[in-house]
Amino acid sequence: MKFLNLRVSQGPVKAPPSPAEISAGMLTHDAVGPISLRSINNLHENIKRRVYRGLLPASLLADFNIDPITYIGQNNSPSVEVTALPDSGLAKIMVLAPDGAQDPIATLELSDNTFNSIDLNLMVLNQPDGSRFATDVDLDGQPTIYGTVRRNLVEEQKAMEHGLAPGQIRSGLSASKLVLNQLETFLAMMGHRAYYLEPLTYASAWVFERRGFAYVRGHKLMDTIHVEFQPGGQLHASLDVSTPFRQSDQWKTVRGRAWAIHDGILDVLDERWDNLRMVKQLGKSADVVTFPESVY
Amino acid sequence: MVNSYKMTRAAELEALPIFRDFLDSVCKEHGIGSEFRYDLKLAMDEACTNIITHGYAGMNPGSIMMEVQFQPSHIRLSITDFGLAFEPVETAAPDVNALLEDRVASGFGLYFIYQTMDEVEYRTTVDCNMLTLVKRRHAPDAA
Numbered sequence: 001m002k003f004l005n006l007r008v009s010q011g012p013v014k015a016p017p018s019p020a021e022i023s024a025g026m027l028t029h030d031a032v033g034p035i036s037l038r039s040i041n042n043l044h045e046n047i048k049r050r051v052y053r054g055l056l057p058a059s060l061l062a063d064f065n066i067d068p069i070t071y072i073g074q075n076n077s078p079s080v081e082v083t084a085l086p087d088s089g090l091a092k093i094m095v096l097a098p099d100g101a102q103d104p105i106a107t108l109e110l111s112d113n114t115f116n117s118i119d120l121n122l123m124v125l126n127q128p129d130g131s132r133f134a135t136d137v138d139l140d141g142q143p144t145i146y147g148t149v150r151r152n153l154v155e156e157q158k159a160m161e162h163g164l165a166p167g168q169i170r171s172g173l174s175a176s177k178l179v180l181n182q183l184e185t186f187l188a189m190m191g192h193r194a195y196y197l198e199p200l201t202y203a204s205a206w207v208f209e210r211r212g213f214a215y216v217r218g219h220k221l222m223d224t225i226h227v228e229f230q231p232g233g234q235l236h237a238s239l240d241v242s243t244p245f246r247q248s249d250q251w252k253t254v255r256g257r258a259w260a261i262h263d264g265i266l267d268v269l270d271e272r273w274d275n276l277r278m279v280k281q282l283g284k285s286a287d288v289v290t291f292p293e294s295v296y
Numbered sequence: 297m298v299n300s301y302k303m304t305r306a307a308e309l310e311a312l313p314i315f316r317d318f319l320d321s322v323c324k325e326h327g328i329g330s331e332f333r334y335d336l337k338l339a340m341d342e343a344c345t346n347i348i349t350h351g352y353a354g355m356n357p358g359s360i361m362m363e364v365q366f367q368p369s370h371i372r373l374s375i376t377d378f379g380l381a382f383e384p385v386e387t388a389a390p391d392v393n394a395l396l397e398d399r400v401a402s403g404f405g406l407y408f409i410y411q412t413m414d415e416v417e418y419r420t421t422v423d424c425n426m427l428t429l430v431k432r433r434h435a436p437d438a439a
Contacts, residue, residue: 008418034422115422194423214359216378219306221356275356279378281423286304286361 034191036112038089052082054189055093055108057182060175064098064105064128074098090121097128103170106179113196118187120197123180125173133159136169146200147262156262157244165203165255166262180211184282194281201273203258206294208278212285218276222290228269229257238268254296299326299366307348307357307377312341315362319373326366335412336373336431342405343375343427351379351425370414373429381420382427 040051058068066073066080073079073096083092089112094104109122137143138150146167147156159168187195196216199205205222215222228235229251238260239246245263250256261273301322305311316337323333340362347360361376410416415430 117422193421214304214361214378215306216358218356219359220308223306223308277358279358279423286359287302288304288359 032191034116034193036089036116037084037091037110037118038087038112040190041084041088041091042086048084049082052084052091052093054186055091055183056080056095056106057175057178060106060178061095064095066095092122097126099128101128103128103132105173106175108179108183110195118192118195120183120195123176123197125175125179126169127171127173130171131162132170133162133164134169135159135164135167148200153244156259160245160255160259163255165258166201167204176207177211180280184280188282192282194279196277196279198275198277201258202261203254203296205276205278206254206258206291206296208280209286209288209290211280212287213278213280214286214288216277216279218278219288219290221271221276224269224271225257225261225266226291234268235260235265238265252295254291254294257291300363302361302363304359304361307344307352307360307379309345309348311348311360312344315340315344315360318362319364322364322366323371328371332431332433336371336429339409339412339429339431340373340375342408343429346382346405347375347377347379347425351377351382353380355379369434370430370432373431375427375429376424378424381425382418 040048043051053068056068061068061071061080064073064079071078071080075098077100079096079098081092081094081096083094084090090109091111092107092109094108095106096104103126104124105126105128107122107124108120111119111121113119134155135144135147135152138152139154142150144150144152156166162171164171183195197208197213199208202225205218225235227233230236235257236251239248239250241247243263245259246265247256250260266273301318303315303318305314319337319340320333323336328336344360344362348357352358358378361374363374363376365372365374409429412431413429414432415428417428417430419426419428
């Protein structure tokens with residue numbers, strides 16, 4: 001018996017990014033073929049800069065008086081750093097704070113992945129004004145890598161009380177929608193249909209859900225977390241005030257849950273906050289909601 | 297303008313009744329009869345079960361996205377996942393004429409899908425796997 005009605009189409013082939021430069025053929029013959037960052041990075045410096053100019057929203061730069069073409073900001077100083085080395089599949093863009101403060105306003109890091117697609121490794125959007133919390137270094141001055149390898153409990157508690165989420169050193173810029181929309185336009189231009197990321201915290205996963213992402217891994221874990229934070233659940237019961245990050249009312253908010261998870265509360269479920277992976281299909285919203293009627 | 301409805305849930309067996317109810321509900325809204333709805337739900341159930349048990353096997357499961365489109369001539373059901381790709385051409389069709397004791401337990405899900413749907417298309421790309429099922433509202437003219 002044959003399945004007469006079945007049509008199968010496969011492709012493009014999952015292959016490592018080509019190290020070759022973008023050829024005239026790539027640009028003229030196949031407008032849907034994805035172009036890797038490695039290919040862009042191998043372009044002439046000026047062309048590369050023109051291409052990566054499309055990654056940053058001009059309105060974001062304008063808000064900080066940074067010229068979107070020359071990247072010259074206040075005090076006539078270069079205010080955007082682009083790191084995109086030849087033969088590398090990684091691009092990092094940093095928008096520097098106007099007063100030369102140590103924390104960039106925006107940091108975006110993208111890389112080619114092994115499926116000829118793109119990973120968003122890092123997106124940090126900092127409000128340059130206001131309080132700063134040194135959650136990025138521990139009490140010995142060692143980097144915490146967003147609290148993943150070490151913790152500065154004193155600064156984390158201050159940050160939490162100030163309304164920040166785990167991994168933040170300053171309040172956010174409230175520009176993730178703007179930046180991600182721009183990223184989609186950039187990736188569409190490069191022929192990509194989707195991009196991927198691994199959310200650093202529960203709060204970031206929640207933000208990315210609202211931006212239309214689905215889960216490659218971890219959707220069930222997010223559902224489980226929501227169920228277990230309800231009254232009667234194991235996570236709810238573990239908000240036992242044993243640490244400053246496990247206050248009894250934290251189950252009610254995204255940030256409260258995020259801090260408790262950052263504090264290791266998932267141990268009671270024998271789960272860990274890692275290995276989640278999310279995907280955004282360009283132009284589509286997955287409409288995932290794992291925390292209905294949530295309060296941030 | 298196509299009438300389109302979407303739902304995304306975690307790829308777990310507990311999601312199946314939710315998908316079924318959703319599909320049933322939107323079909324009723326469009327005046328689809330019970331036998332037609334049964335076929336759609338059966339095909340959806342088999343496809344999602346396959347994704348849950350094979351596509352996301354061995355990992356904390358990701359999402360299944362379902363989209364139903366109502367067009368004058370047909371209904372299109374798209375099921376998207378991000379797990380391991382399925383290889384339908386490598387799957388042998390079950391022998392429905394075999395004696396009961398000689399039949400293998402697997403393979404009938406696909407068989408049901410092919411029997412109930414008018415078109416079945418499976419597409420796997422770098423960004424997703426998508427199964428598209430089409431069922432025509434009326435049988436095409438014999439002429």
